[in-house]
Amino acid sequence: GAGVSQSPRYKVTKRGQDVALRCDPISGHVSLYWYRQALGQGPEFLTYFNYEAQQDKSGLPNDRFSAERPEGSISTLTIQRTEQRDSAMYRCASSLETGVGITEAFFGQGTRLTVV
């Protein structure tokens, strides 16, 4: 596709349910990043992948959060047993290369998660 695609755009879920957020990066992009952005705040790093390998997951808040990118393309961020504090915009980004390539990262439109 032309850009980073995220689905769903909006997700409302009940507290305690599991959710899966999908990211389809720009074709051929090696690196994929997940960020979380609260209203009026800058994006906060969650995790990133080079190809299918998860390189850094230090930003995941707790063990209810996990991410995978099994074939080095599409990635899924899963939140188990959702809590109201998980409500935020979840953004995915991808870049063509690793290392300095992050300077050319392209962000998707995000998934707005609301936990009620």
Added chain:
Amino acid sequence: QKEVEQDPGPLSVPEGAIVSLNCTYSNSAFQYFMWYRQYSRKGPELLMYTYSSGNKEDGRFTAQVDKSSKYISLFIRDSQPSDSATYLCAMIKAAGNKLTFGGGTRVLVKP
């Protein structure tokens, strides 16, 4: 305390004025410095990046980095209403891929 600090604004200027934005940071390991623009309900888009200290100019935009002071700036000349957005600074350490963002400054350019 956050690693990257940015005044949230809002910063309101008349059309044609110079917009001056800045960020401070605490970790001297940051080597790459970026500015992103984010329109309402959109994802951040990269405006400019610089490596280490110095200036970089791109059209109406000038980015400055002063590593000795741990201070970066973005200047927008001849501002237009279409420049109204939130501007986010972001930084990377030399050995990593993790972008660390400031909180963003909301800018409003009034016609």
